[in-house]
Amino acid sequence: MGNIFSISLSLDPIITRCSDCATGQASYICNLEDNLHALQAEVAGLKELRSDLMSRVRIAEDEQQLKRLNQVEGCLSRAETLINDADQLIVQSPQHVENLCMGCCCSTRPRSSIKFGKKIAKKLQEVKDQKKNGDFCGVASKPPLPSATERPSEPTVGLESNFNKVWSSLQKEQVGVLGIYGLGGVGKTTLLNQINNKYHDITHDYHVIWAVASQDRPIERVQDQIAKRIGLSIEGWKSIEEKAEDIFQVLCKKKFALLLDDLWERFDLTRAGVPLPTQENGSKVIFTTRSRDVCCQMQPNMDNNFRVECLPPEKALKLFEEKVGSETLRMHPDICKLAEAVVEECAGLPLALITIGRAMASKNTPREWEYAIEVLRQSAASVFPGVGKEMYPKLKFSYDCLPDERVKSCFLYCSLYPEDHLIEKDELVDCWIGEGLLDEHANLSSARNQGHFIIGSLIDACLLEKEDKYSVKMHDVIRDMALWIAGESEKEKFFVKSGVQLKEQPKAKKWEEVTRISLMDNQIENLTEILECPNLQTLFLGGNDLKVIIDDFFNSLPMLRVLDLSSNMNLEELPVGIAKLVSLEHLDLSFTRIRKLPVELRTLVMLKYLNLEWTRDLEMIPQQLLSCFSKLQVLKMEGCGYGCLLVLEEMEHLKYLKVLTLTFRSALELKKASRFNKFFSCAIEHVCLEDFRDSRSLNFMALAKLQYLCTLRVLRCMDLEEVKIEHNIIEGARCFHSLRSVILEQCNHLRDVSWVTFAPHLEELDILECKGLEEIISEEKPGEVTELKGNSDLFSKLEILRLCHSLKLKTIYHHALPFPQLKEIYIIGCPMLKKLPLNSNSAKGQRLVIVGDEGWWKDVEWEDESTKIAFLPSFRPSIFYEMLDID
Missing domain, CATH: 3.40.50.300 (P-loop containing nucleotide triphosphate hydrolases)
Structure with missing residues (x-):
């Protein structure tokens, strides 16, 4: 019995297992191996399908710049998960297969095998389903456009x-x-x-x-x-x-x-x-x-x-230091100071600061930096790495886009002037005309208009900078670029050493190729060597200390058309050899101390422009010399020491003369001048009345009729008390129509200047040291002023008003005026002027600056509190303007 019992006990597990196999879950054990083989095959197929799909996606994304579809992304993600899960099950399968017995229909661990078999069967079905769902006609589409795409940028300085x-x-x-x-x-x-x-x-x-x-x-x-x-x-x-x-x-x-x-x-x-x-x-x-x-x-x-303006000095230095690097700047105690000089030469242009800063990053001795400063000051920056190959070509695009060769030549001409030099527009245009750079025009006015149009075009192209309405300047780096262009040109050959403190006449290797020379603003005293430049057309020698020019200096300049000797305050005599300049059209002798014009100038028959302004020592012009200049168009003699009446007699024979400036030294001289035809037929642009001693009352009738008069100076007319304009002249349609600037100086008995209200376009009024002047516009005369002009038009174009050292001046005008264009008022040394013709509407919308003594400003009487509040921010103490040249 015991043995039988023992056998029955040993059969219980088997009976239990067989009982389990008899249930519905037995198939998970019986089919485990077959399902495993099927899963392995299906996973292999899914992997191939995933790989093919990924290849299609990569092509669409990388080559076609498309974005994969969301359902494709989901499919790939699910396939990845299924493959990973299936691979893990397959890895675990051997131990579960070992538990199988009795022809794989039973297991020694039936519960575990059934559970595992369920997982295999489920995963097999999921893989099959995934394969069915993984067939796509298209895998990607155009991506939605972002609202903005970020662009790469470096940290900026000063913007x-x-x-x-x-x-x-x-x-x-x-x-x-x-x-x-x-x-x-x-x-x-x-x-x-x-x-x-x-x-x-x-x-x-x-x-x-x-x-x-x-x-x-x-x-x-x-x-x-x-x-x-x-x-x-x-x-x-x-x-x-x-x-x-x-x-x-x-x-x-x-x-x-x-x-x-x-x-x-x-x-x-x-x-x-x-x-x-x-x-x-x-x-x-x-x-x-x-x-x-x-x-x-x-x-x-x-x-x-x-x-976008160039950087101010402190920002420019910061940008430059960033590009040079602090290590280089610390290599020697002098380098920081020298770096400031280099930055100054770059004039705030970021491209120049960056390019030259990088070029100097490896320079760690003061001598290298001193050489760099010297090179920059001589406008030879192309020796720096990156300047001639990168910086100048980038800047040159503006030059390349100029409309024609004429405008390009006019631009390059501006580089003859020194760094930071204020170039007077009229002076520049007259030089262009002298050089023949402008079209042949029927009259001088058209040629000048074309010149000013070209200046405007160069300003618009940011190749010239507008300094004020009368002058322009050239940015230092743009000037260097212009000289670089001229140096690369076969046609334009410049020799420019302006403003570099030369004391002697310089030398060059190939003078015969040079077309333009500028030695302006140096300290040259003597020109003692012949200048052999057969192709030279312009020679600028202004602003030196010239005393001696040898007679033969001009012998080899047959093509010279423009000669500037102005502002040589020690030059008292012209060499007779100047007569060899048979092609000369433009001669500027202004602000020199020459005493006479040599008779040999008769040979300059091509001369069209002669400037003798402010040659106060000029006492003698040979008779009939001026009439020899039969082609003369412009004659400037304001401030000239030679009597204008003698000139006017000769000018009657100059049929091409169009522009004239003059000085009169007596009322009688002015009266006689009005009898000459040329006095009214020429465009008299500037008139100076100086040192009048013969009249207390002066009639401006002749001056009021001058159609082109733009500047009138009245200097040191000590006895002058009153200026008159006849009523019929006042009613004339074009009385002082072009007058823009009036300067009155040291007219100590003058009581008022009410006549200026009849200059409808007056822009600048300077009254200096008129110690007897009590009012600008007299309260005794406003009736006729109001009747003819109306208060609202008075000074409607005025931009600058300067009143200096007129001790008795009490009133400018007895009512407030709108002053729509007023920008600057200077009131210095006028202690009795307590009230200004301003109210809260005056100069509305303008940035008005009022310069004066601080003590005077505190005592100004305002029309009302709102006017005071409006103009308090406009004040600037006169201490900062003491060196201002208001002439």
């Missing part, structure tokens, strides 16, 4: 204020088109980058599009960039019009910001398919250009055009 102004303007609803202009290399593109990235960082309202305009086919190229940015295919487009239609259909439904970099001409937004920005659509167009003219054409409202 913060520019950015803040531009960004602030862009926030205004009424601003749709905004221009940014300035010199090449000044930071316009960097500023546009910052605007792009600002849009990227803070707003998703705008679809931001960046496009670079090219000089070649700008519309087509910008259209292609816009199309790419908004997801349009450019394939199949045949014309600008077709592109424009497609672009317009997309952009008219978007609020966009189009950033156009580097425009060289007006860009026609409509033709390109860009909807014009309006307050309704809220879109923006922001562009950069080197040309102010392009700005005006794109956006006539100049309030919405911003000029």
Whole structure:
């Protein structure tokens, strides 16, 4: 029995297992091995399917720039999970297979085997299902366009204020088109980058599009960039019009910001398919250009055009130090100071600061830095790495875009003047005329107008800087670039050593090739060697200490057309050899101490321009000499010591004379002058009345009739008490029509200057040391002034008013005036002038500056409190203006 019992006990587990197999779960054990083999096969197939799908996705993403579909992403993710899970089950399977017995229909661990078998069966079905769902016709599509794409940029120095102004303007609803202009290399593109990235960082309202305009086919190229940015295919487009239609259909439904970099001409937004920005659509167009003219054409409202200026000294130094590196600057205690001199020569232009800063990063001795300063001062910066190959070519694009060779030559001519030199526009144009750079015109006025038009074009191209309405200047780096261009040219050969403290006549290797020489603003005393320049056309020698010019100096200059000897205050005599300059058309002897003109000048029959202004020592001009200059068009003699009446007699024979400036030294002389035809037929631009001693009352009738008179000086007329203008002259339509500037100095008995109210376009009024003057416009005469002009027109064009050291002056005008153009008032040494003709509406909208003594300013009596509040910020103490040359 015991044995039987024992057997029955040993059979219980088997019976239990067989009982389990008899249930519905037995199949998980019986089919385990088959399911495992099937799972391995299906997983292998899923892996192949996943690999093929991934290959298709990579091609779509990498080559076609598409984005994978979400369902494809989900499929790949699920397949990855299934494969990982299945691989883990397969790895675990051997131990479960070992538990199988009785032909794999039973297990020694039935519960574990059933559980594992369930997992295998389930995973097998999931893999099969995944394979069925993994068949895709397309795996990717075009990605949604981001609102803005961030652009790479470096940290900037000094552009913060520019950015803040531009960004602030862009926030205004009424601003749709905004221009940014300035010199090449000044930071316009960097500023546009910052605007792009600002849009990227803070707003998703705008679809931001960046496009670079090219000089070649700008519309087509910008259209292609816009199309790419908004997801349009450019394939199949045949014309600008077709592109424009497609672009317009997309952009008219978007609020966009189009950033156009580097425009060289007006860009026609409509033709390109860009909807014009309006307050309704809220879109923006922001562009950069080197040309102010392009700005005006794109956006006539100049309030919405911003000029990027060069960096101020402290910002310029910071940028330069960043590029040089602090380690180099610490190599020697002198280098920091020398670095400041290098920065000064770069004149705040970021491109120059960066390029030269990098070039100096390896220079760690003071001598290397001293050499760099010397090179920069001699306008030879092309020796620096990156300047001649990178910096100048970038700047030269502005030069290349000038309309023709004439304008290019006029631009290069400006580099003859020294660094930071204020170039008078009229002087420059007269030199261009003398050189023959302008068109042949029927009259001098047309030629001058063309010259001023070219100056305007150069200002618009940011190749010249407007200093004031009378003068321009050239940025130091632009000047260096111009000299580099001239040096590379086969046709233009310059020798320029202006403002470099030369004490002796310089030498050059190839004088015969030189076409223009400038030795202005040096300390040369003697010219003792013959200048052999057979092709020379312009010679600038002004602003030196010349005493001696040998007679033979001019012997070998047969082509010379322009000669400037002005501002040589020690030059008392001209060499007779000047007669050899048979091609000379322009001769400037102003501000010299020459005592006579040599009779040999008769040979200068081509002369068209002669400037003798402020040659106070000139006492003798040989008879009939001036009449020998039969082609003379311009004769300037204001401040000349030689009597004007003798000149006027000869001028009657100069049929081409058009422009004249004169000085009269008595009322009788002025009266006699009005009898000459040339006095009224010429364009008399400047008149000086000086040292009158023969009259207490002066009639300005003759002067009032001068159609082109723009400057009138009345100097040291000590006895003059009153100026009269006859009533019939006052009523004339063109009384003092062109008069822009009046200077009265040391007229101690003059009581008022009411006559200036009849100069409708007066812009500058200077009254200096008129110690008896009590009022500008007399209260006894306002009746006729008001009757003819009306208070609102008085001084309506006045920009500058200077009143200095007129001790009795009490009144400017007895009522407040609007002064719509007034910019500067100087009142110095006028202690009795307590009230100004200002109210809260005067100079409204203008940035008025009032310069005066602090004690005087405290005692000013204001019309009301609002006027006082309005003008208190305008005051500047006169201590800062004591050295101002107000003449």
